[in-house]
Amino acid sequence: MARKITYQQAINEALDQEMSRDPSVIVMGEDNAGGEGSPGEMDAWGGVLGVTKGLYHKHPGRVLDTPISESAFIGAAIGAACNGLRPVAELMFVDFMGVCFDQIFNQAAKFRYMFGGKAETPVVIRTMYGAGFRAAAQHSQCLYSLFTHVPGLKVVVPSNPYDAKGLLIESIRDNDPVIFFENKVLYTMEGEVPEEIYTVPFGEAAILREGDDVTIVALGRMVNMAQEAAEALQKDGIHCEIIDPRTTSPLDEETILESVEKTGRLVVVDEANPRCSMASDIAGLVVRKAFGALKAPIEQVTAPHVPPPFSDVLEDLYVPNAAKIERAVTRVAEYR
Amino acid sequence: MSGIHTLTMPKWGLSMSEGRVNAWLKGLGDPITRGEEIVEVESEKIAGALEAPASGVLRRRLAAEEDLLPVGALLGIIADADVADTEIDAVVAEFLANYVPPSEEEEGGGSVPGKIEVGGLRIRYLKLGAGGEPLILVHGFGGDLNNWLFNHATLAVKREVYALDLPGHGESTKDVADGSLDNLTDVVIGCMDALGIPAAHLIGHSMGGAVCLNVAKRSPQRVHSLVLIASAGLGAEINGDYITGFVAATNRRALKPLLSELFSDPGQVTRQLIDDMLKYKRLDGVAESLDRLAGKLFANGSQQMILAEVPEVFGKPVLVIWGKEDRIIPARHAPKAGGKVRVEILEGQGHMVQMEAANDVNRLMESFLG
Incomplete structure (x- = not known):
């Protein structure tokens, strides 16, 4: 386990190993081979940030460059999944997902349900999300809650390289449509990742830190900020328990509830906008099922209800950070 | 300076780069026998007790409970009761002046599987x-x-x-x-x-x-x-x-x-x-x-x-x-x-x-x- 690779390399390795193991796995997306001004196939880009770089030549004919038409190629991936392939489609930024909602919400998510449980749609849609990249309002949103809302989809939000690889392999092997959220700021994060093939199951939260005072539930990039905050808070004598649900659908309710039953205090950290979000969903869950255990009002640390700003200064204010988490935890811990 | 023994953060296993001081099992001034457990340390993976490398008296406890310290960091000093405080302070000062925490690259260096x-x-x-x-x-x-x-x-x-x-x-x-x-x-x-x-x-x-x-x-x-x-x-x-x-x-x-x-x-x-x-x-x-x-x-x-x-x-x-x-x-x-x-x-x-x-x-x- 000593080998460390980045989040981006972990995703690349998962795809490479599953493509080698299972000939029905294909990869498709924009700029897999060439973008404007590139020499094309000779210097295949591997997607806009190069996550699939190297796969094009390693798996000939199984890495497809698509036109810039999300509705067309996501539809094609879903169709291919219905016909025996296991496509992994890359939809650059989740912000562009809107143009193929029919294919995702109304088709892929419904097939198993509408065809007597006989239809399987083993498609994975990989997509980048999140602010902090100076990419403005149309390339920085955090939209996993939209997909979590729709039954029939599975939604994965890995927070570190180990989970990214294991959850992606699990996604590829899963027989239902999976939306796989990659935080672009995490691409350079390094972590220990086994060279061997492994899976991380859906619906099982990770407990990253144990503590008796306050439960922090955090997702994606926020998990690392929560850890930073928890380390600082420990010096003040506040011991946090950090839970990373890893998948928002299915959601590991039991681990969250067990923790809050122990601590009685909850802070939910979600990079998304606050309304109808995972933060409000998890807060609602705890109020419904662990109300008696609560010793303080639940705090939510989220982005404000505005689009991600383009200004660097405002964008930094927009995204939750360790200092904001610390303040929220302190308020919750001190509440009497 | 003989007779002054340093207690340092141990390295348990390949991936350990730092450890947390869980609890001191001995108080300042306690007599110590070689091999006695002195301080409990916890890495990411496991907790264990650190043994006294030598007999003497626990003269310094430099790490506080709950401190998170890199491998090799100074935790305490064991020395005989008659060793002067100034000598001990000199050893501590020298240790701190020369101590370099292991860097990422050095981690596991020399003992890679x-x-x-x-x-x-x-x-x-x-x-x-x-x-x-x-x-x-x-x-x-x-x-x-x-x-x-x-x-x-x-x-x-x-x-x-x-x-x-x-x-x-x-x-x-x-x-x-x-x-x-x-x-x-x-x-x-x-x-x-x-x-x-x-x-x-x-x-x-x-x-x-x-x-x-x-x-x-x-x-x-x-x-x-x-x-x-x-x-x-x-x-x-x-x-x-x-x-x-x-x-x-x-x-x-x-x-x-x-x-x-x-x-x-x-x-x-x-x-x-x-x-x-x-x-x-x-x-x-x-x-x-x-x-x-x-x-x-x-x-x-x-x-x-x-x-x-x-x-x-x-x-x-x-x-x-x-x-x-x-x-x-x-x-x-x-x-x-x-x-x-x-x-x-x-x-x-x-x-x-x-x-x-x-x-x-x-x-x-x-x-x-x-």
């Missing part, structure tokens, strides 16, 4: 130390070379010590062939061939003990001595519920009560220990490997390969160590002491006695090996 080909399998091993008669550490069912993290470096002071990952375990190939003891034995002998080790001292824990017994039975000329810790292969009984449960467990909730059976102190079963075990169990091929081994070696909750005659027949020194409260394999399986067979039963200890009572087990092994 290697991989060798044995019969078409890739076998991971970690070698520490040099010279002397080689020693090989063989872990048990579901374990890996990290099971020796509190023992490996100590044993390696006087000799080269290899810890192996058996097939189906750790980072070795997840292929246990027919799951037989002979297959595991072939691999250990194959490792000795590949590493150019004509003969070695063998130390085995649990199922690894049975493997070592089988090596001694089949190739006695390649074994100098045997240390068997909570060993399989010496009797029929085994905790079948543990074996079946461990093979079947796929999540934290299922695994935690099972792992607690291994230790006398359930506090040893940390979040990280459970996570690491889950990470291992989720590697492709592990479930099949464990299932096959369990089916072959421990079918119906009963050990299938009993080599109880080997310690006596072997005719070379054998040390048997057992925790009296072992809940996996009962301590009454220990053979009769006498002749070249020495038996040590540790009160209050469980199955993972080499980890939980590392300091005692290390002393027994050191005095046995000489």
